[in-house]
Amino acid sequence: MGSNMAENHPVGFQWVMEGRLKGARVIHVDPRFTRTSAAANLFVPIRAGTDIAFLGGVVNYILENERWFDEYVKHYTNAPVIIDERFKDTEDLDGFFSGFDPDTRIYDTSTWHYAGMPVQETAGERSSGATKGEQSGHGAQAVAFVHGEPPEEDPTLQHPRCVFQLLKKHFRRYTPEVVSQICGCTREQFLEVAESLCENSGRERTSAIVYSVGWTQHTVGVQYIRTAAIVQLLLGNIGRPGGGIVALRGHASIQGSTDMATLYNILPGYMPMPHAEKDGDLASYLDNHSSTTGWWGHFDAFFTSQLKAFWGEQATNENDFCFDYLPKINGDHSTYQSAFDMIDGKVKGFFLLGENPGVGSSHAKLQRLALASLDWLVVRDLYEIESATFWKDAPELETGELETEKIGTEVFLMPAAAHVEKDGAFTNTQRLLQWHFKALEPEGDRRSELWFMYHLGRKLREKLAGSDDPRDKPLLELAWQYTTSGPYDDPSADQVLRELNGVGPDGRAVGTYADLKNDGSTVAGCWLYTGSYADEENKPARKVPGSEQDWIAKEWGWAWPLNRRTLYNRASADPEGKPWSERKKLVWWDTAQRKWVGADNPDFQEDKPPSYVPPDGARAEDAIAGDHPFILQSDGRGWLFAAAGLMDGPMPTHYEPHESPFGNPLYAQRSNPTRQLFARRENPYNPAENDAYPYVVSTYRLTEHHTAGGMSRTLPYLAELQPAFFCEVSPELAAERELEHGGWATIVTARTAIEARVLVTERLKPLVVDGRTVHHVGVPYHWGTRGLTTGDSGNDLFPVALDPNVHIQEVKAATCDIRPGRRPRGRALRELVESYPSTHEASA
């Protein structure tokens, strides 16, 4: 679901195909019939933006038909935990949970907590709303339980306020009929999926759920995934071979990118960026973000080791390990907010590395306007992408919204080396680091990111040498020595990996993050990567063929953490430590050796027996019981009910997308009340349930092109495979709007109008939702003004409506109009768009 794996992860899809050949059942649920659907055993069409309703129906099916994995649910999840008596559900408040403040549009989540246990949150301050959600969402579950006694529970799962009963009540309305009504699939199709999942889960069998951006790119994206988590926890599929939830990333190393803090509010290893006001010094920061229980109990060791990696010898106990040198955030600096900040003149300069927001971001025009507002812009890329050439070829030049002569941005285009021209590692969707070796030197001025950043730092430090301005100290005192080699003085990527791994007081590479210390004696750039260089071996570079190993193949590359291939695999054994079945054994407790053994590395303390009960006052990992597998959670349990950490609710609820032709049949509250919107002149929205925009529209990807097109529109062998920007429509929609197959269509939203060739296909079917027929327009988003194949950019259509937890854009469900023929040019284009209704309202 929310994925087109065959088209966008074709190489990874070989494993799905192999599974299918061995008898696995592959089910694809999606608004479009794609190449994935063609390879599946069952395809179920649903309306874009209704996956929570569908999965909620599965949750209800499991609960009503008593199909949950009872022992797993009772022991490994927080199903028995009793919640605060003040908690109110969406069923009680017509689409809201308790604690909503309509002025700030933020929830006070204190009534969602475990009864009698104030859950101490990280950066729990209400005012930093948007910041909070994301920091928690990235695994920094520093939700500390105030010590000692376990929460109030009902092991029989009958107490009306226990999580299990709250779940039942919350999802009771998601009947097969309601699912059909909201999603547009038939009852039978839905029931077949629900029954298949139940039938194929339990001791002897497991089911996996795979998703990609079809789930994340919604204003309720995080809640989509939460619903899947609830399904998988109820069915006992997490931490088990062949089970789990597989998040397919959108790029070869985007996992590595987020591990290394590609997002503004995290540091490498998913630690929160300190806030200028709230985290004034090291002690406050650690206090605000640590957890007393779970592995985040060692947060201080992870963090100080990282500061030591940044400032080396200069970082000492006396100066808080140079905590003051670390830049701080003071608000929302995410992508879309930054675009507005650029327009407002608050951001002067910008480094754009391997990204093309002028094509790839939602409401791409906003990005182009933002880039045109900068003083300077550095673009590093393999090609001269649209985000570097906006000043001469942005669509806004034709409409008059921008004029080249008035754009003051100085653009520096720095050519990038390709992946075969540099050493380094990719980290893929399985958290697997795979090293690649440089095959040839780059020609001309092309250089790797590592070369660029290292030498930029070196040159800046040289320019500032001798300065005693305190402002220059953070840069001058960086630990910045790396061995360089080759004709361009390339710094050693291998050394960087070793530094990320960490070095102990003995100068040797650290073996495990458990050995990191908070006293400055260890250095580690990223605690999650500790172990990747254990025993002074570059483990990601290991390439022992699978044919020479067992089915886990631990000696191919290295996965974090500690080369554990399945997270939470303690859950593959029962509370006594025995595998749930012979067929599905993965790790288990060996009573003779008194340790956990198995094919995979146990994601658990090796010597902690299943019978271990934490003593009062136990901290960090010692506070996690021997039968609680979810070691990164402060209570070691899988959270069916998210008592803390999320902006929009402890349980997922069906809300309509921000732009939708439909109201919410379940509640008066139509869309996610906490979704992030921007009431700004440059940011118009389609009014919801408006006849001017009757169709559902979404972006998608094609196998033949790569993201924003810089790496595929420019290559002849790829460009010729999909040589024109087209849109997909059903024959029924084509008839309704007089669209000709092979002709042109103009697609209109409040943002702009674009033109595309028309591909009429039966792969898109109209659906009947709530008694009305609804059509979907499919828009591949790869095109821009440059390259061998050019065209309008699909993302120009979509709004800036974001998930409140992680600020991701909703491009998988919005509305549009579509008309035959090419679009107007120049002023006439603006006139067309302005003839349609729009709103700048950013609430309700």
Place this chain on the structure above:
Amino acid sequence: MKLADGIESYGREAQPRVGFFTDTSVCIGCKACEVACKEWNLVPEDGLVWTGHSFDNTGELSANSWRHVAFIEQQAPDPLKRGNQDFRWLMESDVCKHCTHAGCLDVCPTGAIFRTEFGTVVIQDDVCNGCGYCVTACPFGVITKRELKGDGGTHKCTLCYDRLQDGMEPACAKACPTDSIQFGPLDELVEQARQRCGDLVEQGVSEARLYLADENDGIGGGGAFFLLLDEPEVYGLPPQPVVPTKHLGTIWGAAAAAAGALAVGVAAAFLGGRE
């Protein structure tokens, strides 16, 4: 499978016959085969033309497309899916068949086209004079002439002859992520294919069939054969291809007989009756 025509000329240097088994039931239409082939063989890009024909913008095999992935959207029950599935999307990577009885090989006047020691059929670019006889002799329409950059010769899949000589599999087979394209000794492939086809039929995919795996067909079986999920015509393939030179002997015989009859007739006309 039969020995390929012409292999006897290698004597003891002949290698076991190799080829492709393309199992279209696991093709995901990714076109890695098209790209890998072009990259390895430096086949030129041949036109940025959007066809609107499903996701197939390559159109057909030619001098500049040696692998072509066909996409067929059908309103038809998909037996691979249980339940109400009345739509399917067939995908197939087409290629030169390296026929046992190869029409192109038979008609080439210059000897540019030859049978390799592996049983494959290859056009030598430096010998080909662009006469175009092979273009019409292929029952599948695989070969065309390359006009780009004044080339003027004909080109087609070589089954990566250079890679075979170094013990490597062809580029397309290597790149295919789902092993839809399988490469190896032809007899083994035929064996595996029969097994696979049988399995599919057992699972209810009654339309599954092998195409060009029968050495008694009109081309003596193909060095590249396929598992299809419907009739060949659905994929744009000829249902009963025959090598055009198959009846050459009979044709010459008929021509000789006709010439003889004509000679007799003419003689009779002159001899019998001077009016």
